[in-house]
Amino acid sequence: MSGSGSFGARYRRVTAERGRLCAGIDPHASLLADWGLPATVEGLSRFADICVEALAPVAAVIKPQVAFFEPYGAAGFAVLERVIAGCREAGAVVIADAKRGDIGSTMAAYAQAWLSDTSPLCADSVTASPYLGYESLRPALDLAREGGRGVFVLARTSNPEGGDVQQARAGERSVAQSIVDAAAAENADGTATVGLVVGATREHGLDLAALNGPILAPGLGAQGATADDLRTVFAGADPAWVLPASSRGVLRAGPDVAALREAFARTRDEVEAALGRSDV
Numbered sequence: 001m002s003g004s005g006s007f008g009a010r011y012r013r014v015t016a017e018r019g020r021l022c023a024g025i026d027p028h029a030s031l032l033a034d035w036g037l038p039a040t041v042e043g044l045s046r047f048a049d050i051c052v053e054a055l056a057p058v059a060a061v062i063k064p065q066v067a068f069f070e071p072y073g074a075a076g077f078a079v080l081e082r083v084i085a086g087c088r089e090a091g092a093v094v095i096a097d098a099k100r101g102d103i104g105s106t107m108a109a110y111a112q113a114w115l116s117d118t119s120p121l122c123a124d125s126v127t128a129s130p131y132l133g134y135e136s137l138r139p140a141l142d143l144a145r146e147g148g149r150g151v152f153v154l155a156r157t158s159n160p161e162g163g164d165v166q167q168a169r170a171g172e173r174s175v176a177q178s179i180v181d182a183a184a185a186e187n188a189d190g191t192a193t194v195g196l197v198v199g200a201t202r203e204h205g206l207d208l209a210a211l212n213g214p215i216l217a218p219g220l221g222a223q224g225a226t227a228d229d230l231r232t233v234f235a236g237a238d239p240a241w242v243l244p245a246s247s248r249g250v251l252r253a254g255p256d257v258a259a260l261r262e263a264f265a266r267t268r269d270e271v272e273a274a275l276g277r278s279d280v
């Protein structure tokens, strides 16, 4: 899908209106305890409802971390379905942080789960690992493009161990740069179907200038990156596409809905001030 129905067009619209910060919904057991909630599906459900109420009407992008719903089995997935639907209804773009990656024929089923209207888990986009080979993600990339959705592909992750694989040389360039280049080639159609994940926690040495798609940048807050760091880490990228993400850094302000929303707004304003705008 191209033009105003593309993922990129929708992403640009909503981030221009609501600002560039992705709010993570990561129901860690320790956060549930801090919020006075039990580590049960009822606790998870209450945590999720508070997050949706506080964040969905104000955040441009929301990223529920699937891993924290999985330990509760089918009941956890039912809560996740509610989170995804509630955030989308309130106008936020949802990234299901599932980090899927498998051989192509299996990847097609993951794509159906996260990117097809027929699935109860359908989101606006999903995170994916290209480390079974970028082309193994093809079924997800194609389905996303068809439906005006997106795939955020891991390039250079925020964790210290990521460099072992991602900074390895693949001929003239690093493995991570080869992922960036594949995504940029894919986005030549102007849809911005392929986003990247590039951690905000360290300088990455990547050339992101030709990407023409969103760059999810986790690591703000709990992992130590600051809004000011964004200026240097993403100096070579179009700031309109940079999407810093914070989960625990914002969530620690809960469970009060107003306090949570205020923590989100404060972080978003810091990010906006640090990144500046190229498109207004």
Ligand SMILES: O=C(O)c1cc(=O)[nH]c(=O)n1[C@@H]1O[C@H](COP(=O)(O)O)[C@@H](O)[C@H]1O
Pocket (backbone or CB within 6 Å): 024, 026, 063, 065, 097, 127, 156, 157, 158, 159, 197, 198, 199, 218, 219, 220, 221, 222, 223, 245, 246, 247, 248, 249
């Ligand atoms: O894909 C991601 O979102 C992701 C990629 C990455 O490189 N680093 C990273 O921290 N994440 C996710 O971003 C969130 C970070 O959470 P906080 O450290 O609490 O802000 C978690 O859900 C991580 O799984």
